[in-house]
Amino acid sequence: MTKAIMIQGAGSNVGKSLLVAGIARAARTRGLKVAPFKPQNMSNNAAVTIDGGEIGRAQALQARACGLEPIVDMNPVLLKPETDTGAQVIVQGKRFATMKARDYGQAKAKLMPHVLESFHRLAATCDLILVEGAGSPAEVNLRAGDIANMGFAEAADIPVILAGDIDRGGVIAQLVGTNAVLPEADRSRIKAFLVNKFRGDPSLFTDGAAEIARLTGWRDLGTLPWFADAWRLPAEDVMDIATRAGGGFKIAVPRLNRIANFDDLDPLVNEPDVTVDIIEPGRPLPGDADLVLIPGSKSTIADLADFRAQGWDIDLAAHIRRGGHVLGICGGYQMLGQKIIDADGLEGPAGAVDGLGHLDVITRLAPRKTLALTQAQHLKSGLDVHGYEIHLGQTEGPDCDRAWLSIASRPEGAANTTGRIMGCYLHGLFAADGFRQHYLSGLGATSTGLGYEQTIDAVLDDLGAHMERHLNMDMLLSLTGDIKTR
Incomplete structure (x- = not known):
């Protein structure tokens, strides 16, 4: 039975894409056949897939971490901003429409069948799917019709890990605050948390992590030190x-x-x-x-x-x-x-x-x-x-x-x-x-004529080892839930 787990963030740019890539490489090294999945992505940095469509570049990198060629099912909905208020909507690799943000907000629930179709089709090919959320589930004003975070996790019935970013400060508030604003059904879907981008000695945050666990009831997967070679990997977010x-x-x-x-x-x-x-x-x-x-x-x-x-x-x-x-x-x-x-x-x-x-x-x-x-x-x-x-x-x-x-x-x-x-x-x-x-x-x-492709694979190997070293990977894999066939 294929298993899945979703990595969501307590805010934007907490490192979800890199977390999924690293965990994927670590799981692959353990012998699992892994695939990445992101229900909805927003990026103008797209990758062309072997099946003739386009997806977010982060999913292409994650596919590489899994040892797979990227396909459109890994990112069934891609939003490509054209103006400050509108975007081109790509569904399963092909242009679907150009919409204003408000119109898309009303239409996105109709895309859930396409998202689930891609998810289940992908599930038939692997042992584990690592799902990446978008933005933060704490944006409860966007919960109705959601296909990117808890709306998808509920529809697919999969557990969630919540990641916080300590580098920007206030990570306890990020995680505990998310717990506070979520409705009970969504809150109970989160099984564990992790803290990303720690600079210095992670043991210094032991008491902080314990306080997050006490206030939320979630299990602590670990605190990840800053991964210094992240800049060598292809970036998707324009902010990077x-x-x-x-x-x-x-x-x-x-x-x-x-x-x-x-x-x-x-x-x-x-x-x-x-x-x-x-x-x-x-x-x-x-x-x-x-x-x-x-x-x-x-x-x-x-x-x-x-x-x-x-x-x-x-x-x-x-x-x-x-x-x-x-x-x-x-x-x-x-x-x-x-x-x-x-x-x-x-x-x-x-x-x-x-x-x-x-x-x-x-x-x-x-x-x-x-x-x-x-x-x-x-x-x-x-x-x-x-x-x-x-x-x-x-x-x-x-x-x-x-x-x-x-x-x-x-x-x-x-x-x-x-x-x-x-x-x-x-x-x-x-x-x-x-x-x-x-x-x-x-x-x-x-x-230098350096081997660029070999460099990327070497950094992905290091990233996977980084996850094994600092996260409780055994616990993480034990939290994954079976994907129910439709």
């Missing part, structure tokens, strides 16, 4: 994007308002000779940048307007005049062109907007989304690269005659006459060690 100081080669990355699929940065962050400088709104693009990398965007036209509002268009032009290099990926590629034409009003009012004008290309947005895992070749070096495409629209123009990638004999990408300004739709290309080393070396950076 931060400047990472390395060596003297500086890559400036403007933090777009709707930045998407920023996993392109992860292999670069791991390069010791490279500093990836995330340029927050209000900061100019630095004059000493060697490369400006414009990342993907969920709302390219809106982010292009914001790019100009920040004055980054002026900074970028100055960077180019100084002989600097520019790379645009996906939405960033579209922005670098002459125009973006949105005849169907997919990103707002129908019409066309001027691009930044640094590549002689035009992008036409279209309703059909390109969504594919992709193998490609770098034309100049002959090196293989791999990644994924996830975009609306097609880009054409004279600079596409200088395509620098080939996908199944199809030219991909564009470059200006100097070769210093380039763009493409392929996300994830820097994960290929040989290409990354070739590209950076060509710009004057020293690349």
Whole structure:
């Protein structure tokens, strides 16, 4: 009989995604066949799955921790914010609708059958499902129709572990306060708690943990010290994007308002000779940048307007005049062109907007989304690269005659006459060690050619060992409940 348990948080960003990945790797090391599941995720950092859909990148990392390829059933509902009040709703990997937050609040209960269908289908393939909640169950104002936290736990009839974050302070209040505001039925579903992100000697929190256990009646699974190598793993939450100081080669990355699929940065962050400088709104693009990398965007036209509002268009032009290099990926590629034409009003009012004008290309947005895992070749070096495409629209123009990638004999990408300004739709290309080393070396950076994929697996192994060392894994696994067949 397949078992399951749900990790919920006493607040947002308490480390649920990493906890699930680490516990999954630990359970897999014990010989269990494990799968991750998140009923509802909100992220513009999506992963393309082998079954042709998209899910949150955290579930793709968790699948990797389990030794599995990611599939859409691991994250049946994905919300991709497009504005401050609305999001694209992805159901079982495919676009379902674009909704305002209030409309989604009324509609989400209708998605529960899809969520449970995916959950039970996944359960048929493994021994244990580790379920990740979203936000916090203490948001009792959102309980009606909930599919992300206690609403799902009740519908699937599975037990819950509650995680608190001691790094932000007030962890006793986080956990005990959650206990206080939950209705009895939800409160009784929580079987244990854990404390995450402790800096220093965890034994110093022994009395605090005992007090939480006394006030809630929940079992104590342990206190996890800060996991120092977490930054090496692909991040999903935009809040986790931060400047990472390395060596003297500086890559400036403007933090777009709707930045998407920023996993392109992860292999670069791991390069010791490279500093990836995330340029927050209000900061100019630095004059000493060697490369400006414009990342993907969920709302390219809106982010292009914001790019100009920040004055980054002026900074970028100055960077180019100084002989600097520019790379645009996906939405960033579209922005670098002459125009973006949105005849169907997919990103707002129908019409066309001027691009930044640094590549002689035009992008036409279209309703059909390109969504594919992709193998490609770098034309100049002959090196293989791999990644994924996830975009609306097609880009054409004279600079596409200088395509620098080939996908199944199809030219991909564009470059200006100097070769210093380039763009493409392929996300994830820097994960290929040989290409990354070739590209950076060509710009004057020293690349170690480190095995990026091997680094990720090594960190996941360390994370699993971290869980075994500091959590009571025997107790945790004993709390899992059998999944009832429908």
